[in-house]
Amino acid sequence: MKTLPTAPTLYYMGLMSGTSLDGIDAALIAITPTAPPRLVATHAEPMPEALHSALLTLCNAEQVSFAQLALAENAFCHLQAQAINTLLAQQDLSPSQISAIGSHGQTIEHAPDGHSGGPAYTLQLDNPSLLAELTGCTVVADFRRRDLAAGGQAAPLAPAFHQALFGRQTVEQLILNLGGIANVTWLPRHADQPALGFDTGPANVLLDAWFAKHYPSRFDQNGTWAKSGQVDSALLVRFLTEPFFRQPPPRSTGRELFHLTWLKQHLTGTESPEDVQATLAELTAISVAEGIKHLLPDNQPATLIACGGGAHNAYLMARLAHHLPNATFTSPSAYGWPEDWIEAGAFAWFAHQRLHHLPGNLPSVTGASGLRVLGGIYSR
Ligand SMILES: Nc1ncnc2c1ncn2[C@@H]1O[C@H](COP(=O)(O)OP(=O)(O)OP(=O)(O)O)[C@@H](O)[C@H]1O
Numbered sequence: 001m002k003t004l005p006t007a008p009t010l011y012y013m014g015l016m017s018g019t020s021l022d023g024i025d026a027a028l029i030a031i032t033p034t035a036p037p038r039l040v041a042t043h044a045e046p047m048p049e050a051l052h053s054a055l056l057t058l059c060n061a062e063q064v065s066f067a068q069l070a071l072a073e074n075a076f077c078h079l080q081a082q083a084i085n086t087l088l089a090q091q092d093l094s095p096s097q098i099s100a101i102g103s104h105g106q107t108i109e110h111a112p113d114g115h116s117g118g119p120a121y122t123l124q125l126d127n128p129s130l131l132a133e134l135t136g137c138t139v140v141a142d143f144r145r146r147d148l149a150a151g152g153q154a155a156p157l158a159p160a161f162h163q164a165l166f167g168r169q170t171v172e173q174l175i176l177n178l179g180g181i182a183n184v185t186w187l188p189r190h191a192d193q194p195a196l197g198f199d200t201g202p203a204n205v206l207l208d209a210w211f212a213k214h215y216p217s218r219f220d221q222n223g224t225w226a227k228s229g230q231v232d233s234a235l236l237v238r239f240l241t242e243p244f245f246r247q248p249p250p251r252s253t254g255r256e257l258f259h260l261t262w263l264k265q266h267l268t269g270t271e272s273p274e275d276v277q278a279t280l281a282e283l284t285a286i287s288v289a290e291g292i293k294h295l296l297p298d299n300q301p302a303t304l305i306a307c308g309g310g311a312h313n314a315y316l317m318a319r320l321a322h323h324l325p326n327a328t329f330t331s332p333s334a335y336g337w338p339e340d341w342i343e344a345g346a347f348a349w350f351a352h353q354r355l356h357h358l359p360g361n362l363p364s365v366t367g368a369s370g371l372r373v374l375g376g377i378y379s380r
């Protein structure tokens with residue numbers, strides 16, 4: 001068995017499966033009292049087609065049975081355990097060397113403002129008890145609902161981790177996550193100003209859905225198909241009538257708003273498929289750029305750290321750079337964190353926060369009435 005450096009270094013694993021439903025990301029991180037969290041190792045467990053389609057069905061279902069929910073949750077948990085156990089084996093680590101796993105679970109529905117005047121809720125499928133049994137590790141889970149209970153949006157949570165990771169620099173820093181949904185964090189230079197952040201709208205969720213309708217794979221590699229089309233400005237204007245884009249922060253969203261039916265509602269039926277894809281890429285770029293302009297009203301120079309799968313989409317990144325001429329784009333790899341691992345790393349860090357009774361949320365981001373310790377502990 002590998003010998004890890006002894007205390008005060010603590011090791012955590014984080015599990016994230018986001019709105020793209022592309023797989024489960026597992027990150028092993030190291031935490032010391034004196035340095036930002038360090039990424040040690042990673043493993044991505046692809047989502048098998050059957051589970052992908054079961055989860056997709058649940059996300060947009062009008063009606064589901066308890067059995068459907070419970071079985072999908074257990075299948076998801078077995079995949080999480082496979083991700084953790086693979087990472088442990090790869091690193092030659094035993095479960096007892098890991099302080100805890102932070103498990104995000106799979107968001108099935110997110111209604112932070114309630115539906116039709118009803119109470120707010122956010123629902124993540126997760127079975128931390130089973131995960132503790134299958135891995136032999138302590139599991140921390142259910143990170144979002146305490147923030148929601150305190151009047152917050154329960155999302156985005158990553159800005160608190162961005163602050164721990166990137167700290168305050170001499171320039172304004174923006175961290176952009178381009179997952180299924182896009183979210184942005186603003187870290188001001190001055191420590192007396194709170195960090196801000198919110199979801200800007202779709203990143204890849206609509207691009208993926210439209211692509212998969214026309215091609216037998218899950219996403220438009222490098223945005224090649226989008227690039228082959230023309231932006232349809234009338235369609236873009238129709239997309240931008242969506243009230244979410246004008247909602248002031250705190251705000252968060254998900255698949256329950258941005259799905260194929262939402263997209264089809266705006267089509268006249270005369271658009272070519274590649275023009276729709278180009279227009280969806282433009283929608284992502286413009287809604288992100290508008291969100292960022294809200295954070296930087298004077299268009300002042302800022303460093304933009306781009307993360308998430310969309311950071312690999314060359315066409316999308318070119319459109320973003322076009323709409324944000326004053327931003328200097330950079331990669332989180334410069335900090336030792338490749339773009340695909342920030343979110344999984346974040347949930348490892350949230351587990352550490354929980355075990356040490358430290359807050360995980362930023363009320364300036366989520367709108368919660370105060371700092372809260374997030375999540376519950378399932379001991380090994
Ligand atoms: N080379 C690439 N070219 C184009 N798009 C890509 C590429 N690589 C990844 N993507 C996009 O990134 C998506 C996955 O991103 P990511 O894993 O960050 O999402 P997520 O974590 O599921 O979402 P969220 O942050 O909303 O929870 C894919 O579905 C795809 O759309």
Ligand SMILES: CC(=O)N[C@H]1[C@@H]2OC[C@@H](O2)[C@@H](O)[C@@H]1O[C@H](C)C(=O)O
Binds near residue numbers: 158177
């Ligand atoms: C409810 C939910 O799962 N939201 C996700 C989703 O994916 C991106 C964006 O929408 C963000 O709000 C959030 O995830 C990240 C990890 C967050 O909470 O910061």
